[in-house]
Amino acid sequence: MALWTFFGLASGKATTNWPGTGEDSGQQGVLGMPRYNPAACREGCADCAAVCPTHAIEARAGGLAVDYGRCVVCQLCTEACPTDAMTPSEDWAFGVTNRQDLIWSETSVRARAAATPERKAFRRSLHIRHVDAGSCNGCESELQALNNPFYNLHRLGIFFTASPRFADLLLVTGPVTNAMREPLMTAYEAMADPRWVMAVGTCAVSGGISGGNYASGTGLEGVLPVDVYLPGCPPNPAAIMEALLMFLNRASQRVSGGRIDG
Structure with missing residues (x-):
């Protein structure tokens, strides 16, 4: 019997049961999309928009426009933001069926099963x-x-x-x-x-x-x-x-x- 077979038997099952409840996704501690909190935004500040390389964040009248469909998860916005309006998160599960759901909205409605x-x-x-x-x-x-x-x-x-x-x-x-x-x-x-x-x-x-x-x-x-x-x-x-x-x-x-x- 080959050596790798013995190694496999000794190591046991390697496959996760995820997405079963409570199972390991293998992504614990991995940085995801920056989380936006408009309430923490300072009026007139556009530091995060200035450093965003893909224009995922744009300064507009009345606040920021945030499009996660453009985000490359570089975290530059979280580093530049002086008020924690943009903060790091572990939000990586960003699949959607409607492109509009990737654009931040004050009046978000629950998604459309x-x-x-x-x-x-x-x-x-x-x-x-x-x-x-x-x-x-x-x-x-x-x-x-x-x-x-x-x-x-x-x-x-x-x-x-x-x-x-x-x-x-x-x-x-x-x-x-x-x-x-x-x-x-x-x-x-x-x-x-x-x-x-x-x-x-x-x-x-x-x-x-x-x-x-x-x-x-x-x-x-x-x-x-x-x-x-x-x-x-x-x-x-x-x-x-x-x-x-x-x-x-x-x-x-x-x-x-x-x-x-x-």
Whole structure:
């Protein structure tokens, strides 16, 4: 018997039971999206907006406009803010089905379970085709972790496939560079109906750091219809898993109006 077999038997089961209640997501202590508290904002102050590299925070009349779909989780705003209006948090589960839910709103309403269509055909399995549309490979590194022994995505009936013809969901990373736009469209058009799209990472959601330049678009907006948005730079494996389960109606959306439950 090989040495690694003995090591495995001695180590025991490595796979987490998460997202089971009370189980380990593997992301404890990991910084997530900065938390915005407008009540702590000092009138006329725009220090956080001045340092934001993607214009996720903009100073406007009456306060700040905060768009988590543009946030790259750099934490510069939390360092620049003199009043703790922007503070660090562990809010990483930011998957939404409506782009508007990533924009902070004073009058947030609880998110829309009713707005998410039933997908009974995928209760048991889901096949994903991933397309890198100009990513820096940060998101790809997190996607690879989904198949490691700890997360073991297959246990949830979710699989990656090499062919778009066998895929139910097109998972896109990167800001959609000019060179990758045609291959992306080719992959989407090769998918059979019904077909869905998930934007993973801030680049795919809004363009990120490099979006909107001479060689790159601003994510999937105006390119493909998006069913799930998951910002982050990059989003961690647990965030990706939760967004996929949310797509399958096996988990609830936790973000509404730019705010996460709890």
